Amino acid sequence: MEFLVASAIGLLTAAGLYLTLRLRTFPVIVGISLLTYAVNVFLFASGRLVVGAPPILIDGTTAYTDPLPQALVLTAIVISFGMTAVVVMIALGAYLGGTDDRVDDPATTPTENPKAEDRA
Amino acid sequence: MMHLIILPVILPAMVAPFIVLAARYHITIQRVFSLVGVLAQIAVALGLAIQAADGTITLYQLGDWAAPFGIVLVADRLSTMMVLLTAVLALFVLLYAIGSKWDERGRHFHALYQFQLMGIMGAFLTGDIFNLFVFFEVLLIASYGLMIHAGGNARLRAGTQYVLFNLIGSTLFLFALGAIYAETGTLNMADLAQRVAMIDVGETVGIRVAAVLLLLVFAIKAAIVPLHFWLPSSYAEAPAPVAALFAIMTKVGAYSIIRVYTLIFPPQLEAMTGLHGTWLPVAALVSVTVGMVGVLATRRLDRLVAFSVIGSMGMVMIAVSLFTPLGMTAALYYIVHSTLSAAALFLIVDLVRASRANLDLTPQPPVAGAALTAGLFFAGAIAMVGLPPLSGFVGKLLILDATWDSPWRVWAWALILGSSLIAIVGFSRAGSVVFWKATSTPVPGDEHPAQHADAPSALSYVAVAGLLALLVLHTVLAGPITAYTGAIAQQLFAPDPYISKVLDTPGKLSEPVKGEY
Numbered sequence: 128m129e130f131l132v133a134s135a136i137g138l139l140t141a142a143g144l145y146l147t148l149r150l151r152t153f154p155v156i157v158g159i160s161l162l163t164y165a166v167n168v169f170l171f172a173s174g175r176l177v178v179g180a181p182p183i184l185i186d187g188t189t190a191y192t193d194p195l196p197q198a199l200v201l202t203a204i205v206i207s208f209g210m211t212a213v214v215v216m217i218a219l220g221a222y223l224g225g226t227d228d229r230v231d232d233p234a235t236t237p238t239e240n241p242k243a244e245d246r247a
Numbered sequence: 248m249m250h251l252i253i254l255p256v257i258l259p260a261m262v263a264p265f266i267v268l269a270a271r272y273h274i275t276i277q278r279v280f281s282l283v284g285v286l287a288q289i290a291v292a293l294g295l296a297i298q299a300a301d302g303t304i305t306l307y308q309l310g311d312w313a314a315p316f317g318i319v320l321v322a323d324r325l326s327t328m329m330v331l332l333t334a335v336l337a338l339f340v341l342l343y344a345i346g347s348k349w350d351e352r353g354r355h356f357h358a359l360y361q362f363q364l365m366g367i368m369g370a371f372l373t374g375d376i377f378n379l380f381v382f383f384e385v386l387l388i389a390s391y392g393l394m395i396h397a398g399g400n401a402r403l404r405a406g407t408q409y410v411l412f413n414l415i416g417s418t419l420f421l422f423a424l425g426a427i428y429a430e431t432g433t434l435n436m437a438d439l440a441q442r443v444a445m446i447d448v449g450e451t452v453g454i455r456v457a458a459v460l461l462l463l464v465f466a467i468k469a470a471i472v473p474l475h476f477w478l479p480s481s482y483a484e485a486p487a488p489v490a491a492l493f494a495i496m497t498k499v500g501a502y503s504i505i506r507v508y509t510l511i512f513p514p515q516l517e518a519m520t521g522l523h524g525t526w527l528p529v530a531a532l533v534s535v536t537v538g539m540v541g542v543l544a545t546r547r548l549d550r551l552v553a554f555s556v557i558g559s560m561g562m563v564m565i566a567v568s569l570f571t572p573l574g575m576t577a578a579l580y581y582i583v584h585s586t587l588s589a590a591a592l593f594l595i596v597d598l599v600r601a602s603r604a605n606l607d608l609t610p611q612p613p614v615a616g617a618a619l620t621a622g623l624f625f626a627g628a629i630a631m632v633g634l635p636p637l638s639g640f641v642g643k644l645l646i647l648d649a650t651w652d653s654p655w656r657v658w659a660w661a662l663i664l665g666s667s668l669i670a671i672v673g674f675s676r677a678g679s680v681v682f683w684k685a686t687s688t689p690v691p692g693d694e695h696p697a698q699h700a701d702a703p704s705a706l707s708y709v710a711v712a713g714l715l716a717l718l719v720l721h722t723v724l725a726g727p728i729t730a731y732t733g734a735i736a737q738q739l740f741a742p743d744p745y746i747s748k749v750l751d752t753p754g755k756l757s758e759p760v761k762g763e764y
Contacts, residue, residue, distance in 0.1 A: 220398075224398075225403075
């Protein structure tokens with residue numbers, strides 16, 4: 128069980144990191160999504176892995192699972208979901224307005240003219 | 248006034264939705280409410296600062312839950328100073344945004360501005376490290392919206408980089424928090440401070456990894472080399488008032504480093520050997536150098552200011568990385584100076600942009616209102632590079648003085664003084680090319696040369712002059728201010744009152760009544 132969870136986190140992180148280092152926005156966004164999945168599982172495991180126990184502490188109960196990481200994971204999922212949506216929208220805007228969807232600066236920075244864009 | 252401490256968070260959280268829902272199509276009403284909100288914010292921040300000035304630590308338990316279980320807000324000297332600084336900066340930046348009509352060039356500027364303030368204030372006040380993450384996300388998601396305010400290809404592209412970089416930062420933050428929770432079983436800062444100190448030296452692998460991961464996260468926020476790559480493009484392409492407000496965002500990173508690495512992972516902890524003394528000073532020294540060399544190397548005025556922000560963050564981190572009361576005193580003085588001068592410079596660059604075809608450092612037709620703008624740029628540049636008589640000089644003097652006892656003394660003195668010289672050359676070259684070498688030939692490719700002729704509004708100048716006046720005040724009152732930052736440093740290096748205040752204040756959970764869960 129521990130081995131399964133640990134290797135799942137490791138695999139997701141490795142794949143996520145590899146994709147994050149790509150040059151185009153789509154693989155990078157997919158990579159960041161994988162990283163957030165990895166971190167969600169990691170947070171979940173940070174309260175120790177307990178199977179088949181309720182997440183509440185009542186007098187007399189000895190087996191229980193830590194409820195806090197579950198709350199943390201919920202927060203993390205919501206935030207990463209929203210952030211991914213935002214980055215998809217901004218990246219799409221940048222792609223449709225520009226010529227390509229690379230994440231790095233253009234090799235020869237042409238003189239941007241913000242005033243011209245503002246007028247447009 | 249026990250609820251005063253939550254007001255800096257609640258106030259913008261109420262004003263922002265009101266602006267979105269009720270004043271969506273009325274820019275005047277939006278401006279009035281945004282201004283009133285920020286003015287009220289300053290009043291609250293002043294109240295908090297006065298409350299904390301004598302060393303009182305105020306605690307606010309959300310929902311009245313006791314400390315390690317519930318989330319707490321804590322207002323000590325450091326938090327309240329940063330809150331006050333943010334509120335004052337927000338007022339002048341907002342005045343500029345209104346005066347230069349930046350807020351009309353896209354929608355929801357004022358609402359996002361208030362949400363941004365909410366995130367920053369929350370990050371300064373919270374006493375729970377997961378709550379710090381949540382407030383980071385609040386301020387980040389508002390900053391994503393502000394960053395691409397008014398649109399444009401270059402801005403969207405820089406915005407994509409900015410968002411992606413910060414998403415990676417947030418993921419790292421969560422990894423660090425997961426590791427901390429797995430090692431200690433708590434996320435309350437005061438509780439963490441006690442539990443981390445209790446971990447056996449032989450079993451510190453996990454917590455050391457967490458400490459380094461967390462440092463990386465804060466270093467991304469504070470734009471310390473080599474994690475600064477997001478800053479130049481983002482700050483240069485962001486709308487000017489937004490870039491000026493972002494001047495406080497790098498300080499959120501610096502604040503987090505100061506708070507976490509004096510309270511939770513203090514330098515005297517055996518498990519933390521090498522982290523504070525070896526890695527942080529080197530990164531800071533390289534930051535100063537890279538920032539100031541960037542000032543000289545760049546060929547655009549907005550990027551020049553962005554690089555000077557990296558340099559001044561390096562200065563702050565050199566002083567912080569000493570982890571001595573003297574160093575912290577200097578660092579906090581310099582944080583205030585660096586925030587105000589960076590914000591002023593970003594706004595001045597926008598004054599130049601308003602009447603030039605572009606911000607390239609090439610001779611172009613003279614800018615409208617050149618004499619006044621040039622004078623302001625001169626003053627801002629003097630402050631930023633640290634020449635007398637403005638506060639940059641006092642700040643650098645304090646930092647040089649504080650590094651005297653450090654093993655990095657030779658490096659620190661050589662790099663601080665050398666990079667200052669480089670920055671002086673960079674700023675003088677930029678100033679003389681932009682303001683002195685004006686030609687009458689229009690720039691090729693600029694179709695509307697006549698449109699640049701209108702001078703910026705008076706309110707814009709008032710905002711910039713206000714920031715510079717604050718810098719003058721910061722210089723004149725250097726004595727009392729350093730005395731106060733010294734008191735802050737004293738409080739930081741004696742964290743026991745903070746810890747006992749947070750953990751010993753009774754709340755709902757401390758005395759469980761039978762049968763009540």
